[in-house]
Amino acid sequence: MTPDELSQLSVEERERQQGFEHCLNVCTAASCLSSGAEEVKKGLTTAVKEKGLREKCRIRGAGCMGLCSSGPLVALDPEDVLYQHVGVDDVPEIVESLDTQPVPRLLCDTTIPFFQRQKKIVLENSGRIDPERIEDYIAVGGYRSLARVLTEMDPDEVVQEIVNSGLRGRGGAGYPTGLKWGTVAKATGAEKYVICNADEGDPGAFMDRAVLESDPHRVLEGMTIAAYAVGATQGYIYVRAEYPLAIKRLRQAIKQAQRLGLQGDRIYETPFRFTVDIRLGAGAFVCGEETALIASIEGGRGLPRPRPPYPANHGLWGCPTLINNVETFANVAAILREGAGWFSSIGTEKSKGTKVFSLAGPLSRYGLIEVPMGISLREIVFDIAGGLPDGKSFKAVQTGGPSGGCIPARHLDTSVDYESLRELGAIMGSGGMIVMDESSNMVDVARFFMEFCMTESCGKCVPCRVGTYQMHTLLDRIYNRQGTKRDLELLSELCEVVRETSLCGLGQTAPNPVNSTLRYFRDEYEERLVSDGVRGPSGDPLAQVEMTP
Amino acid sequence: MTHKSIPTPDSFTLRIDGTDVVAQVGQSILEVAQDHNIGIPTLCYLEGLTPWGGCRLCLVEIKGSGRLLPACSTLATEDMDVTTTSPRIERYRRTIVELLFSERNHICAVCVSNGNCELQTLAQEMGVTHVHVPYRYPTLLVDSSHDGFRLDHNRCVMCTRCVRVCEEIEGAATKGVGGRGIDSMIINDLNEPWGESDTCTSCGKCVSVCPTGALTEKGTTFADMAKRRERRELLPYLTQTREGRR
Numbered sequence: 001m002t003p004d005e006l007s008q009l010s011v012e013e014r015e016r017q018q019g020f021e022h023c024l025n026v027c028t029a030a031s032c033l034s035s036g037a038e039e040v041k042k043g044l045t046t047a048v049k050e051k052g053l054r055e056k057c058r059i060r061g062a063g064c065m066g067l068c069s070s071g072p073l074v075a076l077d078p079e080d081v082l083y084q085h086v087g088v089d090d091v092p093e094i095v096e097s098l099d100t101q102p103v104p105r106l107l108c109d110t111t112i113p114f115f116q117r118q119k120k121i122v123l124e125n126s127g128r129i130d131p132e133r134i135e136d137y138i139a140v141g142g143y144r145s146l147a148r149v150l151t152e153m154d155p156d157e158v159v160q161e162i163v164n165s166g167l168r169g170r171g172g173a174g175y176p177t178g179l180k181w182g183t184v185a186k187a188t189g190a191e192k193y194v195i196c197n198a199d200e201g202d203p204g205a206f207m208d209r210a211v212l213e214s215d216p217h218r219v220l221e222g223m224t225i226a227a228y229a230v231g232a233t234q235g236y237i238y239v240r241a242e243y244p245l246a247i248k249r250l251r252q253a254i255k256q257a258q259r260l261g262l263q264g265d266r267i268y269e270t271p272f273r274f275t276v277d278i279r280l281g282a283g284a285f286v287c288g289e290e291t292a293l294i295a296s297i298e299g300g301r302g303l304p305r306p307r308p309p310y311p312a313n314h315g316l317w318g319c320p321t322l323i324n325n326v327e328t329f330a331n332v333a334a335i336l337r338e339g340a341g342w343f344s345s346i347g348t349e350k351s352k353g354t355k356v357f358s359l360a361g362p363l364s365r366y367g368l369i370e371v372p373m374g375i376s377l378r379e380i381v382f383d384i385a386g387g388l389p390d391g392k393s394f395k396a397v398q399t400g401g402p403s404g405g406c407i408p409a410r411h412l413d414t415s416v417d418y419e420s421l422r423e424l425g426a427i428m429g430s431g432g433m434i435v436m437d438e439s440s441n442m443v444d445v446a447r448f449f450m451e452f453c454m455t456e457s458c459g460k461c462v463p464c465r466v467g468t469y470q471m472h473t474l475l476d477r478i479y480n481r482q483g484t485k486r487d488l489e490l491l492s493e494l495c496e497v498v499r500e501t502s503l504c505g506l507g508q509t510a511p512n513p514v515n516s517t518l519r520y521f522r523d524e525y526e527e528r529l530v531s532d533g534v535r536g537p538s539g540d541p542l543a544q545v546e547m548t549p
Numbered sequence: 550m551t552h553k554s555i556p557t558p559d560s561f562t563l564r565i566d567g568t569d570v571v572a573q574v575g576q577s578i579l580e581v582a583q584d585h586n587i588g589i590p591t592l593c594y595l596e597g598l599t600p601w602g603g604c605r606l607c608l609v610e611i612k613g614s615g616r617l618l619p620a621c622s623t624l625a626t627e628d629m630d631v632t633t634t635s636p637r638i639e640r641y642r643r644t645i646v647e648l649l650f651s652e653r654n655h656i657c658a659v660c661v662s663n664g665n666c667e668l669q670t671l672a673q674e675m676g677v678t679h680v681h682v683p684y685r686y687p688t689l690l691v692d693s694s695h696d697g698f699r700l701d702h703n704r705c706v707m708c709t710r711c712v713r714v715c716e717e718i719e720g721a722a723t724k725g726v727g728g729r730g731i732d733s734m735i736i737n738d739l740n741e742p743w744g745e746s747d748t749c750t751s752c753g754k755c756v757s758v759c760p761t762g763a764l765t766e767k768g769t770t771f772a773d774m775a776k777r778r779e780r781r782e783l784l785p786y787l788t789q790t791r792e793g794r795r
Binding site: 284301305306308454455456457458459460461462463465466467468469470473474490493494497500501502503508 | 601602603604605608616617618619622623624640641644645648649651652681682683685706707726728729730731732733
């Protein structure tokens with residue numbers, strides 16, 4: 001395929017779509033599917049067929065529309081109507097009303113801040129295209145950035161464009177993406193690799209899953225552009241096996257791209273070749289750490305190794321390797337389409353662009369949102385999510401999963417950017433955002449995340465393997481009102497040791513939930529302590545026995 | 550001063566603990582330090598085996614790096630400024646040793662390696678007289694199914710020296726790690742009794758490299774110093790094998 005043929009295909013597909021008077025987009029991402037979207041889609045298809053409206057009406061399985069709390073969602077094009085909580089019983093009424101007024105009972109107000117305050121780049125096509133058809137993606141301008149990159153730009157120019165955009169890694173740490181690309185581009189090696197990290201494992205996080213399920217070609221296009229920029233010919237998507245729908249759609253997407261010559265040899269009739277393969281994660285959280293991920297792709301046990309050397313110089317099979325997160329790659333095509341200047345005009349001074357968050361917790365509205373960097377936490381919790389229902393009061397918001405921290409109400413006006421969140425003892429993380437009300441006990445919250453880290457520790461380094469176990473024991477003890485002041489001191493000491501001495505990010509950040517809850521909710525720990533005299537210093541008589549040979 | 554201290558075209562200088570020292574290209578910080586008799590505590594490291602970086606005892610400060618880095622697996626580079634010890638690092642090392650003692654059942658008095666144990670020596674050198682964290686007292690099995698050797702999980706520190714020597718030197722790859730996190734265990738083949746292993750050549754290298762009493766030869770007593778001697782003889786062999794591979 002040539003770029004001209006791509007434009008031709010795009011025009012044809014748009015004309016085909018305009019041939020329909022109505023298009024009913026049924027959300028078929030995991031959340032809506034689990035509340036019955038598949039039945040709704042089938043029902044709509046049958047009803048339309050029975051009414052003889054097949055020529056007029058297109059039923060399209062689309063990606064995530066964001067407002068998971070109101071699913072299953074059905075959006076009508078071009079009427080711009082959104083129906084919520086659609087059940088199979090509602091199908092006849094919807095089909096009946098297609099040429100008249102929409103069904104008022106099912107209407108979802110799209111003027112609410114949940115929709116109005118978002119800024120969509122990564123999710124721009126999510127819910128608007130059929131993720132299982134490459135033609136849908138091409139119709140909205142997909143693969144055009146890749147065509148431009150391959151025919152008009154040098155690899156250096158592509159790297160420079162990403163540098164200028166100010167894009168930072170969306171996996172959590174926020175390392176400048178352009179700098180990483182530049183390092184891999186400069187590294188020497190017979191072979192280079194591009195890896196997409198889709199091993200999303202934080203509890204309550206589902207951003208990457210939604211992107212892969214809703215717009216898989218976007219990630220493939222980003223990876224292909226990256227491969228051209230750094231000089232790689234082979235790519236891997238490391239996706240966790242717990243995401244069967246995302247895997248299915250990725251597989252389809254790769255096949256479709258190969259069929260159209262957008263992957264494989266001579267992409268767009270240029271000498272550039274690039275192939276993407278899927279590798280499935282077997283459920284280990286630590287495999288989201290880049291060196292463990294590489295070990296896992298190589299077929300070994302998913303264990304991290306000390307850095308340096310960084311994967312950019314010494315990665316997969318010892319070759320220079322670029323590893324970026326799903327959301328990072330999903331930004332690339334848009335940056336090259338609209339320009340680095342456009343991208344860097346969004347967000348704050350140091351954090352550019354937007355960030356996708358998965359909102360969970362006792363909120364009026366929850367689901368998937370994409371907001372510009374620099375928005376305040378208050379706006380997210382109280383405007384976009386509509387606050388907490390039933391008069392519950394806000395207690396804390398947890399960002400960054402087991403590596404993150406809890407932010408109390410008094411810091412709600414903090415701007416959402418990498419630096420500000422880090423200052424509060426939390427992190428941006430990959431985008432999980434869990435809101436807690438007054439019924440949550442913060443010692444329990446810290447214990448939950450510590451248990452997660454303990455069970456997910458790979459066991460390679462001592463501080464993480466034993467330290468997380470000991471911290472969990474202490475938290476358990478304190479939560480059960482058996483801990484002493486000395487236990488609390490010991491907990492703080494262990495937090496420091498584990499943070500400073502662990503081998504990889506898992507251990508280094510495991511104490512964050514404890515540290516942040518200790519910082520903002522220390523009273524909840526202290527009110528559970530018993531006096532020192534009740535138990536010995538460590539509760540263990542043998543601990544006092546001197547150890548000599 | 551060893552021969553490695555003499556400047557060659559492949560040598561450069563760096564600072565360790567305020568002293569300028571000569572290093573060869575490709576040497577780790579630990580190797581340079583050992584060449585110059587600067588002591589850095591180690592446990593999982595063993596000369597001749599691929600560095601593992603798991604015990605975290607050899608962590609050192611490097612000026613300009615925000616994090617502590619393991620000396621065993623960090624390459625020395627020109628003009629590096631390394632600090633091998635400080636009150637902070639010593640505190641961390643002590644805590645790590647305490648964590649190791651708390652993890653399994655290290656009862657020196659009934660151990661065949663008493664007086665000949667690297668964990669015990671580390672504790673003595675660091676002045677660890679108390680363990681401040683709660684002991685776990687896990688219930689662990691002892692694998693005595695092998696004719697000549699015994700694997701006592703109670704005394705294992707998961708340094709994986711045995712795993713590495715079995716794969717890298719003997720080429721048998723009998724030993725491996727099973728389980729995850731705190732439940733990690735040294736296993737034989739696909740977690741079979743050692744005596745039933747098809748791949749084990751009974752070479753005994755794993756026993757020689759074990760820093761504690763986890764891997765022992767049957768019939769040895771706690772006063773038996775054979776193990777230590779044997780280990781000394783193995784080192785040059787390991788080094789030679791590695792040099793040959795380079």
